[in-house]
Amino acid sequence: MIGYHLPVNAIGEERDTRPHLVKNDLLFVDFDGTISLIDTGIAVIDALDLDEAWELEHQWRRGEIDSMQCLAGQWGMVDLPPRAVYRMIDSLELDDEFSVLAEAAIEIGAGLVVVSDGLDFYVDRMLGRLGWQTCDGDEVINRPRQCIPRFANHAQVTDSGIRISFPHRNRACDQCGNCKRSHLERLREHFSRVIYIGDGHSDLCASRHADLVFAKAALAADFDAAGDAYTPFETLSDVNAVLLAPYRAQ
Numbered sequence: 001m002i003g004y005h006l007p008v009n010a011i012g013e014e015r016d017t018r019p020h021l022v023k024n025d026l027l028f029v030d031f032d033g034t035i036s037l038i039d040t041g042i043a044v045i046d047a048l049d050l051d052e053a054w055e056l057e058h059q060w061r062r063g064e065i066d067s068m069q070c071l072a073g074q075w076g077m078v079d080l081p082p083r084a085v086y087r088m089i090d091s092l093e094l095d096d097e098f099s100v101l102a103e104a105a106i107e108i109g110a111g112l113v114v115v116s117d118g119l120d121f122y123v124d125r126m127l128g129r130l131g132w133q134t135c136d137g138d139e140v141i142n143r144p145r146q147c148i149p150r151f152a153n154h155a156q157v158t159d160s161g162i163r164i165s166f167p168h169r170n171r172a173c174d175q176c177g178n179c180k181r182s183h184l185e186r187l188r189e190h191f192s193r194v195i196y197i198g199d200g201h202s203d204l205c206a207s208r209h210a211d212l213v214f215a216k217a218a219l220a221a222d223f224d225a226a227g228d229a230y231t232p233f234e235t236l237s238d239v240n241a242v243l244l245a246p247y248r249a250q
Helices: 040-047 051-061 067-076 082-090 097-108 120-129 137-142 180-190 201-207 217-226 236-243
Strands: 025-030 111-119 133-136 147-158 161-165 193-198 212-215
Touching: 025 097, 025 180, 025 201, 040 051, 040 067, 040 082, 040 111, 051 067, 067 111, 067 147, 067 161, 082 120, 082 147, 097 111, 097 236, 111 120, 111 137, 111 180, 120 133, 120 147, 133 137, 137 147, 137 180, 180 193, 180 201, 193 201, 193 236, 201 212, 201 217, 212 217, 212 236
Parallel strands: 025 111, 025 193, 111 147, 133 147, 193 212
Antiparallel strands: 147 161
8 A cells, every 4th residue: 555644653643644845854764775776785795795694684584683693794704805895885876866855854954864774884985975974863853964964883894804883772672783763763752753764674663653654675565565655766866756846846
């Protein structure tokens, strides 16, 4: 059932389903497969032909291991010097329409935060290619104009490997390294409503607590299976065509 609204969200609250971005909205934007055109971790393990890393991916998707075990295991297999890691990251494509959305949010007076269950070193580096500095995700409360607030798992790229830590895990659940739902529930009191944009398995939980959802790939399939409503998209150009429509008509 595809549409623009649901009568209530997953926690029983009525949704504000206006399809356009307005002041005091909060945009929750996934990174891998949403801002980056393909999942960064998957791109790396495919480029290196790491079949064992794919087995970890399947185990995570089946719920047999958590995302922390999956990420630590997969990136632990990446045996490259830092320069080669960065060169691989720099080859991955991004959706330029993200900057259009971010700039519009600033001008409209909405908040935007990037939420990733991936790693901060590549999120920061790749957003930097689009001309954006990043800052702590909680800065979104202040509607910063000079940086993109973001939450991600922490990683250090060293000569001896990639070291990962999980500062945003939720020990009450412990399924994801970066609990997007915890961020959403904590931040929503500072905004009028939450608009979620995502594509993957790490978006399944948090997106159910948003007012308006844009989904594709695994996230869209999950909404379809549940009979829940969402707005489909392929690229951020599709998202912007809906959210920014009244501003483009002026």
